[in-house]
Structure formats: C-alpha cells, structure tokens
Amino acid sequence: MSTFLLEIGTEELPADFARLALPQLEQLVRRDLTEQRLSHGVVTTTSTPRRIALLVEGLPAAAADLEEERKGPPAGQAFKDGVPTPAAIGFAKRCGIAPEALELRDTPKGPFVFARVLERGRPTAAVLAEHIPQWIGALQGRRFMRWGEGESRFSRPVRWLVALLDATVISVTLQGSDPEVRAGNTSRGHRLLAESVTIPSAGAYAESLAAVGVQVDRAGRAAAIRSAVLEAAAALGARPDLPDDLFDELTDLVEAPLLIEGSVAEQSLGLPPEVLSTVMRAHQRYVPLYRSGAASDPLALDAKDALLPRFLCIGNGLPAASDTVRRGNERVLKARLADAEFFVQADRAVPSIDRRDQLARVTFAEGLGSLLDRVERIEWLTDVLLEQLQLGAATGDHARRAAHLCKHDLVSQMVGEFPELQGIIGGKYLLAEGEPRAVALAVLEHYLPRGAGDDLPSSDAGAVVALAERLELLLSIYAKGERPSGSSDPYALRRAGNGLLQILWERGWSLDLQALLRRATAHWSQLLPHFSVQAPALATELAEFLRQRLVSLLEEQGVDGDLVQAVAGEGVAIERVLSDPADARQRADLLAALRASGELAGVQAVVTRAARLAEKGSLDAARLSPAGVVDAALFEKPSEAAMLQVLEQLQPIAAGEGAARYGELARALAASRDTLAAFFDGDQSVMVMADEPAVRTNRLNLLGVLRNQASVLADFSRIAG
Template sequence: MSKNYLLEIGVEELPARFVGDALEQLQTNTSDFLKEERINYNSMKVYSTPRRLALIVEGLEDKQEDLKETVKGPAKKIAFDSDGNPTKALLGFMRGQNIDIASIYVEDHNGVEYVYADVVKEGKEIEEILKENIPNIIKSINFPKSMRWGGKNIRFARPIRWLVSLLDDEIVSFDLEGIEASNITKGHRFLGSNRIELNNVNEYVEALRKNFVIVDQEERKDIIKYGSERLAKEKGGNLQQDENLLDEVTNIVEYPTPMIGRIKEEYLSLPADVVITPMKEHLRFFPVLDDKKRLLPYFITVRNGNDDFIETVIKGNEKVLGARLEDARFFYMDDVKRPLESYVEDLQRIVFQEKLGTLYDKTKRVQNLGIKIGEYLEVGEETERNIERAGYLSKADLVTKMVSEFTELQGKMGMEYAKCSEENEIVSLAIFEQYLPRFAGDELPTTTAGSVLSIADKMDTISGLFAIGIHPTGSQDPFGLRRQALGIINIILDKKLNLSINELVETALYFYVEVNGLAFDYNKVKDEIIEFFSGRIRNMFMDMGIRYDIVEAVISTNTDDIYDMKIRANKLNEWLKKEGLSEILSAFNRVANLAEKAISDEVQRDLLTEEEIELYESFNNVEEKINSSIDKKEYDKALDQLVVLKEPIDKFFDKVMVMVDDEKIRNNRLGLLKKIYDTMLQICDLSKIVNK
C-alpha cells in the first residue's frame, strides 16, 4: 500500500538567494536517500516560501524492498572440523546472518573453498526509515552562510522554529536537537493562524492557502508576473522583464499582491538608470516602460499580503521611492558640476589591490594595454584616439557620489557623465562597455573601442592577480577570473578578432612591471595564465558541441589566436565527416610519434633512399599549396593537400627503418618526418583525433 509523506522545515525568513539551491539539495538528497534505502515512490515535489522549505513524496511504498544477497563466510577448512561438523567460526557466521546449516554451501574462490549463504534481509517499515534518516536530510542542506542558535550544534541559514513530519495522517516523530516534529504548521506571519493542525498530507497546500500562504513558488511567480504585466498594460506600458528580480521577489513573499505606484515627473528628467537602479536594486520594484523602452512614471511592487488598505501601502512605497530618488538626484546634480576628466586624479586615493596599486595605476595600465591591442588589430586613427580617451576616463566614475552610493551604476554613470562632459558617443559608450559581459548570457560590447577596453580591463585584472599568486582553485574563484576570461573569449569570437593570447598576456604583465615595478617569476606566471585560458577555451568549444579530440587537435597547434582556433575546429569538424579517414589518421599518427624524436627538420637529399625521395618530393610538391590554403584560412583544403601524402607515407614505413644505428641517416629520416609533422601542426594535430 502506497503512502504520501510531508516534510516541512519552518524557519525565520530565509535570504532569497539561498532558497533555490536549498530546495534543489532537499530534493536531490531525499531522492538519493530513498534510492539507497530501496524505497520506490511515484513523484516528489518541493515547495518554498521565505519561512519554510517543504517536500511532498507521493506513492511511497510502505516498506523497503527485501534485500537478497550472497554472503561470503569463512574458508571451508576453518568452517568445519575433521568430522565435518561446524566450528565456532561457522556457527558465529550463521548466528550473525540468522541462518541455519541448511543454508550453507561451498564454492571455490581464487583456488580456495569458502562457505556461502544466500540471505534475505526483510525490508524495514517506511516509518522507521524516515524517523532514522530525515534528521540527517535536514542537516545535509548546506548554505553559503550558516548559523547556530540557542546552544544547538545544528547549522542552518536561519533558526529552525518548527518541523512537520507527516505520513498520510500519522506523525513521523523525531527530535532535532530539541525541535520536535509534529503536524502543526504556521500560516502568514500577520494574516494567518500561528497554529494550523494538519490531519493529512493532502490538506497541506490548501490549508496554507486559507491562511494566506501560497506554498508553491511557481504559482507565486505566476501571480507576480501576470498580475504585474496586467497593471503595466492598464497604464499603456510594459513590465521591464528581469527574471532574476522576479525570482528574488517570489522568494521574499508568501502571499503576493502586485500593486502599481507613481513616480514623480520631476525625477524622469534624470538618466533612466539613475531612476531604475534604486528601484530594482534597493527596493525590488519593477520599472514600467513604453513600447520604445522609455521609462514611464510608474513602478510595480509586490505586497506580502492581501489587498486590504492597498492605497495606503502604495502611498508608503511612493514615499520611500521618492526619498531614494531625491538622494539620487542630489548625487547626480552634484557630480555633473565637474567634467568627468577631473575625477581621474582622485583615483590615486582608491586602492585597486594592495600589491597592484591604485585605481589610477589600473587606469594607466588599461589605457596602455588598450592602445597596444588597437595596434595589434591595426585599427584606424580615430578608433585609436577613442580607445586612448576611453581608457583614460574608464574608471573616473568610481569616485563620483552616485557610483559610491549605487555601485551597480559603475560604467553606466561613466557613460552618462562622459556625455555631459561632451565626450563623443563612442568614447562614452566604451566606458560602459568595458564591463561587458557582466555575467553568463549578458550582452557584449557593440563598438571596437568598447571591445578593446573590455579585453584590456579583464586581461589586466587576470594578469595582475596571477602575478601575485591569486588564481582560481577548484570551485573557488572569489574574483571571478573564470568569468572574465570567458568574457574575453566571447568578445574575440563575437567580433572575429585575430589576437594572440601570448602577446596579450606578455603585454599585460609588462605594464605591471613598468607601471607598478611588480616583481614576479615572469615565465611561470605567463605559462599559468596561458594554461588558464586554454582550459576556458576547451570548455567553451566543447559547450558549443565540438568534439573533445578536435578541440585538443586545434589547441595543440602553434596558433594562440582564439578566433582562428574556432575556424580550424569548425573546418576540421566538417572534414572529419568524410569517408575513409581512418587509415589516413593512422598514417599521420605514425609520423607524429617519430617526429617528436627529431632534433631538427633539416633534410639532406643525397642521404635519401628511393622510398624516402618519393615522400620527400611528394611533400615538396604540396607544401606551397598547403601554406597558401593556410594563409587563406582554408584549413579543409590544406588538409585535403596533406592527404596526398598518405600513400608515400605508407610506402616509407613499409620499406624504411627509421631508427637505424647510423646517426646521420637516422636524423635525416627523422628530419623528413618532422618537416611533415610541423606542416601538419600549422593546421591541427591529427594525432589527437580519435579514430571512430
């Protein structure tokens, strides 16, 4: 007979950012526990509000499946005496397994006979298993920050105030360090009952609903989303979509009621971000936009309760927002009294990182690195001037009052203040775009100057922190260096930039020496950064669906141009779909294996035999064509030319012994193979490809 089980962990208000991961852990850990305990069930649903984490398991079997297993006992020679009677060793084994002599049989194991028994362990009742294990499930939930309370040893994000543990209509009681599980839950803190007695698991969702708690987070999310969109449309606008904000608001209310308030017209003359940022980041309000994405004089917020006295609540929210926007207007008006350029010198008093100097030092490095990247890309004179100017102004807004108060506006206010200071449009936009992308899936820079500045800023941070020994380890990446490296790679691929990672790293490290006089093991740090980028490239290419062996074949070449690597990978991916490549790959594997033993690629023709000459001349005939195709980035055509060598390579290995005793002849033959291998490496390393 199947049963339903409810677990509810009642807490003081959880931080919204903790809820999603905690729910996932609760579901995963419970599912793993039930599987391990051999308990089948039909479905599992997890719920959350700010004051509770809960799960309902439906269709639980009422006991474990019986476990049938073969148990190995002592060796036969010590299990029976000379008369064939059980010894103490065998009797102890039977007693431990609760079996008699009739269950015993003997089998050979690695040449030694042992006694065995087929044992059936009867499954435990579900109540007993839940009582033993649910406390451990609760304790297994980890949070970014946990706390202890009331002298208890258990750690949780917030104090646990009640526990519900109900199997159909029966309480599965357990004690969690003085917190007794029961069938009593709590409703909304102000609108619902503080004591709701549940008679059955099936009552849970509706009993809480009657007490102003929508326990299903997805239902709350829909109420907020569609209710807010309806209010926005009533004013002729659209809700600004922000999934992260929607999730956060969902996790801070138990009974959502969307409501719309008004923004005073006097604040709409401010830049839109100056108004929107305090609304979203500080007050969790949703902006309302018109069809052209312009801010309308409305905001939408969500009340944790019903619509009683809603007008009074709206007025209170309007007053709170007004105070925030008044502060923002004061900061903005005070900031624009000075040109953005005048703030640059103030960066000398702000430390970027203790060993890496001030923000002013970083500004100089980013500006210089941006100029060098522009030179590598051979940008025009106007773009070069824009990069230099944007680099100089890039961090100036960080010391303005607005950004000091609303740090989320870094870059955005730099762009706005640059416009107020009559900087050109490209320079202004590049100041904002230096921070893009800010997270996975974020927009990328649209301008060349912005792209260059973003690469320079991120590369400066990565290089500097690696130089002082700070880099990601395992899952730890407190400075977001992986994200910044991925940002650089994404920009390069999106803008199709031909940039050498080696040159970028070398230049960035050079400026740390020149600007800061930083001392470090240059070669070691450079190699660490290159390997760090290689790891990100591998992961990104494989996420794009490129085979791991193709990625390795491309990364193993002599190119460090990320965009060029992507071209090679795509070309190789298509080329490998051709028929009959298995033997070709085998031939080039043999070349690669021996070429690594060569000391040079020098070949003396007069030392070559007939078969060697055939391979030598075949290679000379296609070398120029291969190089021409490589120059045009027609890597598939270069590979086609390389395939011409398959037959002479096979003849060479059939007729020629490479590793002969004569050193001159041996080195000459290895040199020929190295010439072929080095040419192959200009395209990809075919020896990395797995034959399929």
C-alpha cells in the same frame, strides 16, 4: 501505497535559500530511501518564504525484505567432530541465526560454512522518523544561525514541523532546538489570514494551505507572477524589466502573490534610465517598465524616452490593502530617487578629471598601488594594443582618452551608493561634460562583458579599453602571486580571461597575445619590483592560463572536445594558439563544419596515417615545401609522383596567410584523398620503410611534408575516429 509529507516551518527565509535547499533535500531523500530499500513514486519539493516542503508518493508500508547469503570460515575451523566451534558460533551470532542453521558447501577453495540471512524490511514510518532530523541537519546554505539556547543550526529558526504518512503523524523531535520542536499535523497559513491550519493528510497539503492564503507550489506561484506581470505590462504597452534573478527573488519573497501597479514622479524621469531601473530592481524589487519600441541609447542622460512613469511590484498582503501598499511603495521609491538625484547633482558638480585624481587615495589591492596606478597601467596597455591592432587615428585617440578616464566614477557618490552603475554612470557624466560620444561610450563599455551571456563592447575604442582592463587585472594579480584554484577566484580572473578572448573573437582582431604578454611582463617587472616578478615565467604561466580559457570557451560553445584539442590542446605549440586566438577559433569552427558535413573523416584517415609514419623520419616540422627534401629520381611507383604533385599544389595554400586558406586547404586535402590513399593501398602502393635508406628517407619526407601541411589546419592525430 502512501504519501509522505515533510514541512519545515521557519521564520522568513532568505530569498535564495530555497533554490539552494530544495535540490539538496530531494537528493538526500532519494538516496536514503534507496539505501533503505523503500520504493517510491514522484518526489516533489517546494517552498514559500516560511517553509521548505517535501512530498513523496507511492511509499509502501514497509521496506522490502533483504535476503542474502554470507560466507563464513572454512568447514574445518567451524566444526570439530560435528560440533560447532567458537568460530562457527560467532559467525552464526553475527548473522542472527542459530549455529544449527549453518550450511556446509564445497567451493574451489574447499568446503566453507554459509549462512542464509533474512533481514526484514523496517516499517516506513520508522525509517522516516529516523531520517527526518538527519535530512534537516544536512541542508547547507549561507549564514546559518542558532537561536534560543539550543544547538540546532538552520537558515532561520525552525518554528514548526509537519511530518505525515498519509494521515498519521510521524513521531519526530528536533534535538537541540529551543524551544523544542515536535512534528505534528499543524502548519501555519498566511500571516494575515490564519495563525494555524490542520493538515488532515499528506495528499491534502496544497489544498489545506490554499484555504489559508498560501500558494505553496513554487512553480505555480512563479507562473502566476510572470503571467500577471506580462499582462499588466501589455496593458500599458510596455516591456517589463524582469531579469531571472529578480524573478526568482520575487517568487521566493511571497506566499500569496499580489500584483500592485505604482507611479513614478515625473520629475524623477530626468535621471538616467539605469539609475531608475537599478533603484527599482536592486533596492526595491520592483519591475521597471520600458516603453515598447523605444530606441535604446546606452548613453541616454534622462529616462523620459525610455521608461514609463509606472512600475509593478509583487506584494504579499491582502487585496483589500492594495491601495495602502501601493502608496507606501510610491513614498519609499520617491525617497530613494530623491537620494539618487542628490548624488547625481553632487557628482556633476565635480569634473570627472578631478575625480580621476582622487583615485590616488583608493587602494586597488595590497602591493598593487592605488586605483590611479591601475589606470596608468591600463593606459600603457591601451597604447600597446593600439600599436598591434592599427585601428586608425580617431579610434586611437578615443581609446586613449577613455583609458585615461575609465575609472573616474569609482569615487563618485552615485557608484558608492549603486556599485552596479560603475562605468555606466561614468560614461554619462563624461558625455554631459562635453567629451566625445565615442569616449563616453568606451568608458561605459570597457566593463563588458560582465559575465557569461552579457553584451560585448559595440565600439572599437570600447573593445580596446576592455582588453586593456582585463590584461591589467591578469598581469597584476598574477604578479602578486595569486591564482584561481577550484571554485575560488576572488578577482574573477577566469571571467577576465574569457572576456578578453570573446572580445577578440567578436571583433575578428588578430592579436599576438604571446608577444604582448612577453612585453607586458617585462614592463610589469619594472613597475612592481617588490614582487620579484620573473617576466619569462610569468608570461609562460599567463599564456597557459589563456590557453585553458580558450579551450574551455570553445567546448562551452559546443565544439567537440577532440577538435578543440586538435587546434588548441596541450600538444599544440602555445605560440600557435596565442599568436592569434581568433585564428584558433576559426580553425575549430571549420573542423566542426567539416565533421557535420561528413568530409572530415576521409581527410583525417589519410593525414593521420601519414603523420604516424612521418614520426619515423627526421623532417623539420616547419617545412611545408617538398623542394630540396624530395628527390623525384628516387621514385619507383607512379603513386609517389602523384603524391609529390599533390604536395606541390598544397604548399602555396599552406604557406599562405589569412583565414580563407584553411577552408581552401581542407577542400584541397579532401579532393586529393584518393591520390593520397593510393600511396598506401592498391596496385601502385609503396612500402614506406624500404630497405634502401635513400628511398626510405625520400618516402618519409613525402609523408612529413604532408603532415606539416595538414598541421597548418590542425593536429589530426588528436581527432577521434
């Protein structure tokens, strides 16, 4: 068995290309080797900033032979007086055999000609030589380029190619490359150590590159970086700010990771901590160091209590040059922080209320006016939300003030240079100007959550403005006529819908979204008459969009799909779902708990049977009480009276209010399941579809009331099992 090595050597690749290309390359290779009948062992992909590499172990010398039987024309068409006809000769030629080798066999449709074909497996080297250019050409990524006068496209110019089957070079030339690239056994080492290195065999790849300063194993390089950062931070008594995206980028920026520790000028600690960390992480790819155990204050105006005056960075140079690299990084960071300090001082010279007026000069989106127009729409929605939520006068005042100022920092110099700080820097500026802390915090938090897994607003005022901001985006972009489709969602409307629901769930707020959408779309039709907004249709479309977001979120959080459909699926009235999204979440969680405890199945069996028969009746689906529709005088069996007694006990629970009734209703249904089951089975069971119309209707009404009472919890017909 042999080992195959493919190394695509390039100029420095973008840091994110390897994460996109490596899974593609592995999938392509596995697919084609399988199609070519080449068995293999472990497939490994790896990368450095200058190379994409693939190793395939356990390859045979040649592909497996393929023996197959092919059916040809009927015998009467293939032979005439024992002599092959043109039909038989053509079939034999296509199969690569002589006409004399054809066989005649009987089939249910009569005798036919058959050919036994043996396709010899091709040599492994030949298969690889054919597919290597195809694999390279099939890799996809962002902003591919051409170079020289060739037609080849890749993320960066391909400069060398290594293709080895054990120690044998596979003969491959990349067509369309300029200059021409031929495969060999020569790779390149670390830029500062070795221009070239010979790879004696595929199995010696990692060892050969390690000798010239390249740690080619991406996973090993990542582990070394993380270990070095954690050890250095621990030695300083600090917590490293190393998010996954920065960690991945550092892994893909270096071939020989070298940890360097640098200093931050003490005067720079007068800046807000987020400014320092953003400059270090986003602009310089440094690792900020937070003081272990320090209290986290989202509105801290300086970094003295939060950050150490130190940073870590991962270099790609030689250890002997560490001091030089460190001094260079410190100078660059000092200049960057000096710029940031200038921006902060310039911004603080302008009152935030004046910046709000400047929003009128910035367009939000075509047809939707300026950012100031958007802020005014957010203010209107904030007022509407406060009417429904009734959170108290102080919270209302803070939320209205925060909504008034929520976007002022979008025209600040700081956000112009560091867009990641929008909201954060706006809240800090307001606090420095003397605004109440609750207002500043709400401005900071109204962007939360920024994405999946992000924090949610911690304050009521911040949550209200965050809801208003997301509702405004959905209403305005939908009114404009744009919709998310497939993977295209340029305004992040799905994220806005998710955030809206997550905030409501986390706060436990009961909000009638359906009524709010009807009121808001009517208002939007007046604000944006040039879009010819049809308010009822827009409200319906947005409601369905939010229902889909609710279903998606519940499934992402681990609730079984059938339970989600039972509380919020298309068969459930949308008014029931959106009149209180928190209510839908509570019911889904309760059903999941009942399933986990094993209590759901028994209740479901009886309720589903009752609901199926109740469809044959005509009882109003809103009726929860048996009074007036069930006549005890028509009962013929004790099981009917027992059923009526259960319904009378369930009625006040089903008609009640508050989330507590759902658990109580589920427990009452579970406790009554034997009584309900006796209605259908056993000595006292009844024939629901009795011949006597009045008796039949009476029994169907009993079942209809039970169905309606159970549907307060869920549509049991949608639950599997």
